[in-house]
Amino acid sequence: MPDSVGELGEFGLIGAVTAxxxxxxxxxxxxxDDSAVVAAPDGRVVVxxxxxVENRHFRRDWSDAVDIGHKAAAQNLSDIEAMGARPTSLVVGLGVPADLPVSWALGLASGLGDEAALVGASVVGGDVVRSPLVVVSVTALGSLDGGPAVTRSGARPGDVVAxxxxxxxxxxxxxxxSRGFRTPRAVVEAHRRPAVPYGAGVxxxxxGATAMCDVSDGLLGDLGHVAVASGVVIDVSASAVTVAPQLKEVASALGADPLSWVLTGGDDNALVACFPAEVSLPxxxxxxxxxxxxxxxxxVDGASYGSAGGHDHFAGS
Amino acid sequence: MPDSVGELGEFGLIGAVTAxxxxxxxxxxxxxDDSAVVAAPDGRVVVxxxxxVENRHFRRDWSDAVDIGHKAAAQNLSDIEAMGARPTSLVVGLGVPADLPVSWALGLASGLGDEAALVGASVVGGDVVRSPLVVVSVTALGSLDGGPAVTRSGARPGDVVAxxxxxxxxxxxxxxxSRGFRTPRAVVEAHRRPAVPYGAGVxxxxxGATAMCDVSDGLLGDLGHVAVASGVVIDVSASAVTVAPQLKEVASALGADPLSWVLTGGDDNALVACFPAEVSLPxxxxxxxxxxxxxxxxxVDGASYGSAGGHDHFAGS
Structure with a gap:
């Protein structure tokens, strides 16, 4: 097989990826075919x-292709989970420079497919085009299987937030x-590949969750979307938020505040939801x-939090 | 409203576009919300x-934002049509440089929405991110409404091709x-905005179409996909292919062969289908x-055609 996607060509690359x-x-x-066809058993599809975009959402020198594929799939599958739905499929658009190694494109495909397989979903179609930098678009579909869609707008006073x-x-x-280190491995790998709590959305x-969203922009920022959509106040108790010992160690080494990472850091794709107070949670x-x-x-503890806005994809990194 | 998308910010732009x-x-x-929910009445969704990518699939100095929006939507809606399905919705990923005028982004949204509205479909969601060049990813969903999916693989000897x-x-x-002209307007506008024969897929x-695809890579190239998928020979009669007088005029002025444009030119998003010979066609x-x-x-007329391969998106322009 040729080394670069430019030598392999569009149809060759599509064939190799599809396999x-x-x-x-x-x-x-x-x-x-021109399109794929996917089951939507209850007559609705979640999308x-x-x-x-390379150097904005991922760096090829920080993450390998397999990790980038996992992450691209995970963040979309997480958005399906956040509706209370079960992911069924992905379609992927891939923009590649002609000199991109074929092995990189195949690694990306493996990552996408393997992450999807974690929830029984499949990559059912896509598009491959030439681009001066690597671009990956992912669209995920899901099924509510007869259940309700959990939106951001249903939180009610008295609910708990979990x-x-x-x-x-x-x-x-x-x-x-960012500081040029590659360890500790646990947090570096968490950046490269989120651990989505699959199944937690359904x-x-x-x-009986009344509202839910995935945490992609940061806990407080994403809860802010829920608060506005639902017309409610959400108060987070700092002492109830778990700050893992590993994060404390890293923060201490870097002179940073680990609680601020937990409250405002993005890209972990946790789920946050509101429930009636009487619900017994797993x-x-x-x-x-x-x-x-x-x-x-x-x-946070009844007061506004300094940097609570979450990150704006235009302004932040 | 600020002039550039960088000043307006991600959420501001999303709000303005959504409106x-x-x-x-x-x-x-x-x-x-995290995801949209769309009807899939017969329990299946076509996707x-x-x-x-800017300068590869469109040029901002050749087409305005509204036209690019129409074209991006049209080529996906056409892929839904090509399955014999009815488009229901689009989701759109938009990568924008910070200095992109807000008016450009809004024009793109209008074009996408207006093209979708031609078939009763809606733009139901999307993503806006910063990118050094404009990138537009479009995913279209459709419904077969209980009918069969028409693939590329069902053509049978004896069928006619239409x-x-x-x-x-x-x-x-x-x-x-490409030669720096802006007229004749009819063909320039055809490049900017394809006239998809909506409804023709259903x-x-x-x-009873046995096989179908949309003509995006060129008639002979796309028929080649049908021929291979179906395991058949497809012979096109050159005298049956309509070469419009306008194309003959332009080709004459440029010293080109208009039949080659008709047989191998892409991006018109016509539909080509195979039917049992006894079918009476509209x-x-x-x-x-x-x-x-x-x-x-x-x-073509029983012989191989010189440049029948269609364009490879990696090799061609």
């Missing part, structure tokens, strides 16, 4: 899309990599706050 | 995606623009060839 992508039970017609999954880990990894919906959900009435917004 | 996007009857939950929509027009426009399916379908058995491939 790495097993098709799951929801796929009625897989890659190779979300993200665009990742989180499932890691927070602050990807930010810690980003801070480490679980939350079945437990162990992987941690109650971190409460919902009350008032001017919509988010507070 | 331009009316939501149609298939939209169960529109923009603003396709394309990635467009085309619906324009061929060669976008290529003529491209040739004109029509073909209901008439007037907008023109029979241009026949299907027979043999070594899979495409011929």
């Amino acid at each position: 790495r992508l097993p098709q799951g039970p929801d796929v009625l017609l897989g890659p190779g 979300t899309t993200d665009l990742l 989180v499932c999954g890691r927070l602050g880990w990807a930010e810690a990894g980003y801070q480490v990599l 679980e939350a919906a079945s437990l 162990e992987r959900w941690t109650v971190i706050g409460v919902v009350s009435s008032g001017e919509p917004g988010v507070t | 331009r996007l009316p939501q149609g009857p298939d939209v169960l939950l529109g923009p603003g 396709t995606t394309d990635l467009l 085309v619906c929509g324009r061929l060669g027009w976008a290529e003529a426009g491209y040739q004109v623009l 029509e073909a399916a209901s008439l 007037e907008r379908w023109t029979v241009i060839g026949v299907v027979s058995s043999g070594e899979p491939g495409v011929t």
Whole structure:
């Protein structure tokens, strides 16, 4: 096989990529036609899309192709989870420089396919084009399987707020990599590949979650979207938020505040949801706050938090 | 409103764009949450995606933002049509340089939304990120409404081959623009904004089309995909292919062969389909060839055609 995608050509690359992508039970017609056909058993389909641009959302010198594929899939699958849905499929648009190694493109495909397979979803189609820098667009589809869609707008005063999954880990990894380090490995790997709490979205919906979103921009920023959409105040209790010992160690070495990573760091793709107070939550959900009435917004221990805005993809890095 | 998308910010831009996007009857939950929810009435969803990169798939000095939006939507809606399906929705990823005028981004959104509205589809969600050059990813969803998916693999010896929509027009426009001209307007506009024969895909399916695809890479190239997928020979009759007088005029002025534009030019998003010979076709379908058995491939008047390969997105412009 040629070394670069330019030598291999569009159709050659599509063929090589497609061969790495097993098709799951929801796929009625897989890659190779004008469109794919996917099951939508209850007559509804959940859909979300993200665009990742090299040097903005990932760096080829910080993450390998497999990790970037995992991360690109994970952040979209997480958006499906956040509706209380089960991911069924992905379609991927890939822009590649002509000199990109074929092995890189195949690694990306493997990462995308393997992450999707964690939830039984499949990469069912895509597009490959030439681009001066690597661009990856991922669209995920999901099924609610007869259940309710959990939006951001249903939180009610009296609800509790709970989180499932890691927070602050990807930010810690980003801070480490930004300073030129490659360790500690646990946080660097958390930056490279989020650990989405798959299945927790459907679980939350079945437990009666009133509102939910995934934490991609930062806990307080994303809770801010829920607060505004629901017209409520969300107060987070700092003492209830888990700051892992590993994060404390890294923060101490870097002279940083690990709580701020947990409260405002993005890209971990945890899920945060509101539940009626009487709901008994499984162990992987941690109650971190409460919902009350008032001017919509988010507070920490009853007060506004310094850098609570989350990151704006235009302004931040 | 600020002049540039960098000043307006991610959330400001998303808000301004979303305000331009009316939501149609298939939209169960529109923009603003982690994912959208769209109707998939027969329990299946048709999905396709394309990635467009500035200076590769469009040029901002050749086409305005509204035209680029129309074209980006059209080429995806056409891929839904090519399955015999009805487009229901689009999601869009948009990468923008910080100095991009807000008016450009809003124009793109208008073009996307207006093209989708031609078929009753809606832009239901998306992502906006910073990028050094403009990148547009579009994913389209569609419904088969209980009908069969028409793939590329069902053509049978004895079928007729028919085309619906324009061929060669976008290529003529491209040739004109490449030489620095801006007229004739009809072909330049055909390059900027394809005239997809909406509804013809569902029509073909209901008439019993055995195979179908949209003409994005060039008639002979795309028929080649059908021939290989179906394991048949497709012979196109040159005298049956319509070469519009406008194309002849432009080709004469440029010293080019207009038939080659019709046979190999891309981006018009016509539909080409195979039908049992006894089917009575509506007037907008023109029979241009026949299907027979043999070594899979495409011929013109029984012989191979010089530049029949269609364009490879890596090699061509």
